[in-house]
Amino acid sequence: MHPQLSDKKIVCKEFIEALEKCHASGWNRLTGACNTRKDALNSCLREERIDRTAKNREKAKERNTKAQLALKEFNSLDS
DSSP, rough: OOOOOOOOOOHHHHHHHHHHHHHHHHHHHHTTTHHHHHHHHHHHHHHHHHHHHHHHHHHHHHHHHHHHHHHHHHHHOOO
């Protein structure tokens, strides 16, 4: 399943357009003629997802570090 493809943030636009163009002619979609375009789109979307999750992971590490420092500071005030 692909992520929602909205007009606001379109990644892999050329791959999406190529697949839609291929699907526009009826029999191509049913005979598997568009499979290479679909595979290329899947690869592009996968790379985008991997990049996005890596960035999110880094941000989460920063937030966790900041929260742990704040907790240590709070606990030191308590003593």
